Structures are given as C-alpha cells and as structure tokens.
Amino acid sequence: MKIITLPKENFAEFVGHLCSFGEIHAPIKRGDRSFVFAPVKDASEIELDCVRTILPLKKYFFRPMEVMFNFCAGEGYEIPSEVTDKRIVVFGAHPCDIHGLNILDMVFNGRYVDTYYLARKSKAAIIGLDCIPDDLCFCRSTRTDFVDTGFDLFLSDIGDKYLVRVGTSLGDDMVRAAESLFYEVQKEDRDAYKRKSIERRESFKTEIQLQDLPGIMDLEYESQVWQDVGETCLSCGTCSMVCPTCYCYSVFDELDLDGSSGRRKRRWDCCLFKDYALVAGGHNFRAKRSSRVKNRYFHKQRGFVSLYGRPSCVGCGRCKAQCPSGIDIVDVITKLRSETRV
Ligand code: SF4
Ligand code: SF4
Structure with a gap:
C-alpha cells in the first residue's frame, strides 16, 4: 500500500x-x-x-x-x-x-x-x-x-x-x-x-470479551437478562436507526389519485418495532419486547457470525449514546456472561 x-x-x-x-x-x-x-x-x-x-x-x-x-x-x-x-x-x-x-x-x-x-x-x-x-x-x-x-x-x-x-x-x-x-x-x-x-x-476504556460470545448466547437463550432488558426497552427503534450495520427495510407502494401511476418506496425498518414480526392473520412471532430485544442481539452477535464469520456490531457505541432508556450493549453482554463490568 x-x-x-x-x-x-x-x-x-x-x-x-x-x-x-x-x-x-x-x-x-x-x-x-x-x-x-x-x-x-x-x-x-x-x-x-x-x-x-x-x-x-x-x-x-x-x-x-x-x-x-x-x-x-x-x-x-x-x-x-x-x-x-x-x-x-x-x-x-x-x-x-x-x-x-x-x-x-x-x-x-x-x-x-x-x-x-x-x-x-x-x-x-x-x-x-x-x-x-x-x-x-x-x-x-x-x-x-x-x-x-x-x-x-x-x-x-x-x-x-x-x-x-x-x-x-x-x-x-x-x-x-x-x-x-x-x-x-x-x-x-x-x-x-x-x-x-x-x-x-x-486510550480505550471499554473492553469486552466477544470471541466466545456465540457459544455463551446459545447457552443463555432463556436468560433472565432478556426479560430485564425487555422491561426497559421502549421499542422505539432508535438503536437500529443509528446502527451502522442494521439494514432492515420495509417496502410499500404509493398510488396517485389517478389510480394508474405511483411510486414504490422503501424505508428503514427495525426488528424492535412491535409489528415487525406480525404476519397475515394477526399472529405476531415476536409479540413480547423481550423476544424482540433477544432477536436483535442474536442477529448481530450470533446469527451474523454463523453467516459471515464475524459479528455485525462494530463497537461504535451509537446505540448506547442514543437509547432513551440508557440500554448499554456492553452492560447487556457483561450480564449475559455473568461477569462484573470493570
Ligand atoms: S433505543 Fe433503547 S429503548 Fe429504543 S428500541 Fe433500542 S434498546 Fe429499546
Ligand atoms: S455498538 Fe454495535 S450494535 Fe450498537 S450501534 Fe454500534 S455497531 Fe450497532
């Protein structure tokens, strides 16, 4: 180079x-x-x-x-x-x-x-x-x-x-x-x-062990941590919007009054929104906030590792900086690991 x-x-x-x-x-x-x-x-x-x-x-x-x-x-x-x-x-x-x-x-x-x-x-x-x-x-x-x-x-x-x-x-x-x-x-x-x-x-003040996290997450699938975070989370979606690697979107059509022209649009979506996993017939696969929180962490820190060999979190801290409930990804992972944050 x-x-x-x-x-x-x-x-x-x-x-x-x-x-x-x-x-x-x-x-x-x-x-x-x-x-x-x-x-x-x-x-x-x-x-x-x-x-x-x-x-x-x-x-x-x-x-x-x-x-x-x-x-x-x-x-x-x-x-x-x-x-x-x-x-x-x-x-x-x-x-x-x-x-x-x-x-x-x-x-x-x-x-x-x-x-x-x-x-x-x-x-x-x-x-x-x-x-x-x-x-x-x-x-x-x-x-x-x-x-x-x-x-x-x-x-x-x-x-x-x-x-x-x-x-x-x-x-x-x-x-x-x-x-x-x-x-x-x-x-x-x-x-x-x-x-x-x-x-x-x-100058780094925040460190967390992530290499073995996928295995720990598999073990802690039913952890009380997901319930606790779910009770604090507002499902506002801010953490996804500010995340550099969240890429969900929804697609919808806008039809003009003439009924024959219009435009297809897409906008950012978020797996923490209440209706994200709602399907035809009214069933919601992740109706509880705890399951939506868990899904987001599993996607970024577990599923992405299986698919691409690395987590999709880049450690930017934006989700903590902008979360109105002060949910801190490092705290969540530390609790999941049953460790004490230094
Ligand atoms: S920003 Fe915080 S409160 Fe809002 S959805 Fe994300 S974790 Fe929940
Ligand atoms: S710290 Fe990770 S999960 Fe949070 S916004 Fe940055 S990349 Fe996304």
Whole structure:
C-alpha cells in the first residue's frame, strides 16, 4: 500500500482539491454536543475531533426512505436518476464507520444484490480519519479499531502531519491531483505513527470479551437478562436507526389519485418495532419486547457470525449514546456472561 504524508498546513488546500471529485460530506457540529455528516464547502467547517456522528454513513447509500421506482400503467417503471448520478466524497470516516460499510457491502452484494446501495456506493469516495475513543467506544473488542480495506485514502494524525494510506486508484488520483502537497514518509514519521498507535490503543476504556460470545448466547437463550432488558426497552427503534450495520427495510407502494401511476418506496425498518414480526392473520412471532430485544442481539452477535464469520456490531457505541432508556450493549453482554463490568 502506498503511504505518504500530508503536512497539516496543506490540509485545507487538499480539501479544496477534493471538490473536483464530488460534493464533500464530513462531520459538522449539530447543537452543543452532537455531530452529523453533512455537506461542507471547505476544511474550516470540518469537526476533526468528532468521536461519532448521530447517524452512520449508511444514510448515504441505504437511504432512510427512498423511491425505488416510479410506475405508470402501460408505460412501465423508471428508477430515479438521483440513485445513480451524484458523486460524493465522504471525509472523516472512522475505522468502525468503514467496517460498518464493509459489512453492508457483504450483505448488499451477497445472495440478494441491492442495486440501489451499490449504485450510490460506486459513486462515492471514502476518506478515513483516525480517532481517539471515548467511554462508549468498544471497537477494540470488536476488532474494528483499525481498517485495512474499504477506503480510498486514510489519514492518521501523527502530530504536525497526517500519515496518508492510499487504498485505491481513486485515492491515488486524489493524491496526484494535489501532488505538491504530499511528501515521502521519513523515519520520524514512522516513529510518530507507532507512538500514536500505542497512545490510541491505551486510550480505550471499554473492553469486552466477544470471541466466545456465540457459544455463551446459545447457552443463555432463556436468560433472565432478556426479560430485564425487555422491561426497559421502549421499542422505539432508535438503536437500529443509528446502527451502522442494521439494514432492515420495509417496502410499500404509493398510488396517485389517478389510480394508474405511483411510486414504490422503501424505508428503514427495525426488528424492535412491535409489528415487525406480525404476519397475515394477526399472529405476531415476536409479540413480547423481550423476544424482540433477544432477536436483535442474536442477529448481530450470533446469527451474523454463523453467516459471515464475524459479528455485525462494530463497537461504535451509537446505540448506547442514543437509547432513551440508557440500554448499554456492553452492560447487556457483561450480564449475559455473568461477569462484573470493570
Ligand atoms: S433505543 Fe433503547 S429503548 Fe429504543 S428500541 Fe433500542 S434498546 Fe429499546
Ligand atoms: S450494535 Fe450498537 S455498538 Fe454495535 S455497531 Fe450497532 S450501534 Fe454500534
């Protein structure tokens, strides 16, 4: 992999060059303490110290709600051009964010190919940025604190420069478009990177053992923990909406008043919603909140491991940060393991 450095004094100019590759989206502040990915015009708007945004990057490629196609009787259907036209450059994706997208890539480009997701993703450039974890981050436990694929460029802060890893030919094009801003890696850069890597590793405060969790979950299928969490959960669905790897959606048609034209839409759905497992005839396969909570944990930490060899949780902490009931995934897993949290 090609590795170079970008002095911080050249950062703003580099961001200026990125405009020619698409509309730049990066973390900006929303309110006093929250961050969102949103369009930016220049580097001064970017919040480089953002730990996590409210919504993850999936919002760009798997839209909260979208028109899948417009239809008209006798004329067929048409996919909106917005799905395939727009180029964006996402700047400031953290390692867990990129792992989240890598997981969605596996799901949406697997047995059932999602052309909407893939069309948008193919038009996007991803520029990663290292971060310092807070109390809610446990990406070191999910082994998503470092990323090696899924980005075009990845920047790591090494003091007065960024160490830049070039992940794709598109990333190389971005560098070449501003070649004079970049430099070869020197010995002091390598030393600084290794020093920063240790500092970052030591800054994790939340750790949890996940390697043997699928087996423990099988043993604890009837655990009281699911009842307890079910009594606290409001079934609001927030945890799924903010999760970078939750990908359920429902499909519905909107018919125009003429009765012959309309549009097919889809919107994010959530397995914690009361009617998620409701079927024709009125039977609900997961009528109890405890069974819905259990299903979500089993899908992410058990079923996904069977299917893809890894859990679908990337340890971003968004579900805890946004849950109105304060349900903490690390607490739930710790209780399931009958361990005491340190
Ligand atoms: S955010 Fe919290 S309360 Fe809402 S569905 Fe998720 S776990 Fe339940
Ligand atoms: S389950 Fe929670 S911590 Fe894990 S990826 Fe989803 S939002 Fe992040």
